[in-house]
Amino acid sequence: MPIDLPADEAEAFRSGHAPAPMLDLVGLMAAHAVRAGWELGLFDALGKGPLTTWELAAATRSDPAGIEQLANLLHATGYLRWDDGRHANSPAAGTWLRRDSPNCYGHVLSLWHTMIEELWTGLPEAVREGRPRGGFYTWLAAQPELRATFQNLQRGLAGWLAEEVVALTGLPADATSLLDLGGGHGLYSEAYCTAYPALHATVVDSVRLVSGHQRVTGRAADLLTGSLDDGHDVVLLFNVLHGFPSADAARLVARAARALRQDGLLLVLETTASDRAGAAERAFTAGFSVNLWHTQNGRVYPERQIEEWIAGAGCALRERHELTRSATHTLFAAVKGAS
Known part of the structure; x- marks a missing residue:
């Protein structure tokens, strides 16, 4: 998800005073992180309520240190938010990345992620x-x-x-x-x-x-x-x-x-x-x-x-x-x- 930039930062990127490709690089990182979270069931686990890092690691059967790093990036890119010291889905993640959501977009992202990664070579x-x-x-x-x-x-x-x-x-x-x-x-x-x-x-x-x-x-x-x-x-x-x-x-x-x-x-x-x-x-x-x-x-x-x-x-x-x-x-x- 695009970073919610303050007006002055957005203007700096638009005007060429800041490196616009940096946003594309962050978007690339975010796409990989979101797909990883989707495959791990991270957004589904948080759909049941906010969780600590250790609880989220247990719910996704993952390493706590790895989950902490992945969650940090998902926080920074707008997919997670903090709720009294616990990780929680942002409205965007809750609507579009939970498998039980009628608007689930995770399969679309997974398909396109794989197509681009494997077919756009050359x-x-x-x-x-x-x-x-x-x-x-x-x-x-x-x-x-x-x-x-x-x-x-x-x-x-x-x-x-x-x-x-x-x-x-x-x-x-x-x-x-x-x-x-x-x-x-x-x-x-x-x-x-x-x-x-x-x-x-x-x-x-x-x-x-x-x-x-x-x-x-x-x-x-x-x-x-x-x-x-x-x-x-x-x-x-x-x-x-x-x-x-x-x-x-x-x-x-x-x-x-x-x-x-x-x-x-x-x-x-x-x-x-x-x-x-x-x-x-x-x-x-x-x-x-x-x-x-x-x-x-x-x-x-x-x-x-x-x-x-x-x-x-x-x-x-x-x-x-x-x-x-x-x-x-x-x-x-x-x-x-x-x-």
């Missing part, structure tokens, strides 16, 4: 030579716990956004067939089928989906080379394009358009670098884009680029919605063959 050379490392999904497949965390995060995001997305874009009244390219978990397809009783959905991804919804079926295929049926009323490309190089992303939009019937509806949902987002969200989105580039040769694409791909695929943009539930997500709705 970043200077990749930038210099224009050759990203790649291999993200191969790396992820070899780590079952992180893969489960990644998949849960995808499902969590879809579960949060699906209601708004479905409400924003009305489907054609006679729609019966939806194709969901790269839909993975199938939650968006399930949400549309629930809202439209006549609709049947097919989710195409590298791994075949087994859905509990009776009108949602899965099929395993490569998104760029696998065969796709055509004549669909609706095609979804939700949070997919950013994982591909630009040429392949354009090809994927074109394939999605070809799978539509004339006047069919193409829906594209993507992370975008929106000015509506707060400073922290904008910074995270920039880092997310670096990670996409280095590990998948993708990136967060500008809205105008996505609109050009849609137009090039023979579809006319009908609507563009900036989601209220996520300031960094934009939904594009386009009609095939419309002028």
Whole structure:
């Protein structure tokens, strides 16, 4: 967590009179400390009440001297506070780092910490030579716990956004067939089928989906080379394009358009670098884009680029919605063959 700097110190760092990279160094230390605390169950132990160093060491089955050093850093970076001489969670830690909290962020931090630590090696050379490392999904497949965390995060995001997305874009009244390219978990397809009783959905991804919804079926295929049926009323490309190089992303939009019937509806949902987002969200989105580039040769694409791909695929943009539930997500709705 960023240090709560007094105004004069903050100004010194902003103006260049103090070394701004020092704050990044402290942030790096804090990230390691928070992950260690998370893995030790430190924040869960303090969720039951304030503890002395010895009590905290016993609760986490740790060495008292080691716990003292770790706790000192967590105090200095705002994750712990003192309560009558005992360690206690700060409001931020109590809300975001306890496993029993509905807002628990520890799994997110653990996943990103590992990705950056293991996959961002060679970043200077990749930038210099224009050759990203790649291999993200191969790396992820070899780590079952992180893969489960990644998949849960995808499902969590879809579960949060699906209601708004479905409400924003009305489907054609006679729609019966939806194709969901790269839909993975199938939650968006399930949400549309629930809202439209006549609709049947097919989710195409590298791994075949087994859905509990009776009108949602899965099929395993490569998104760029696998065969796709055509004549669909609706095609979804939700949070997919950013994982591909630009040429392949354009090809994927074109394939999605070809799978539509004339006047069919193409829906594209993507992370975008929106000015509506707060400073922290904008910074995270920039880092997310670096990670996409280095590990998948993708990136967060500008809205105008996505609109050009849609137009090039023979579809006319009908609507563009900036989601209220996520300031960094934009939904594009386009009609095939419309002028």
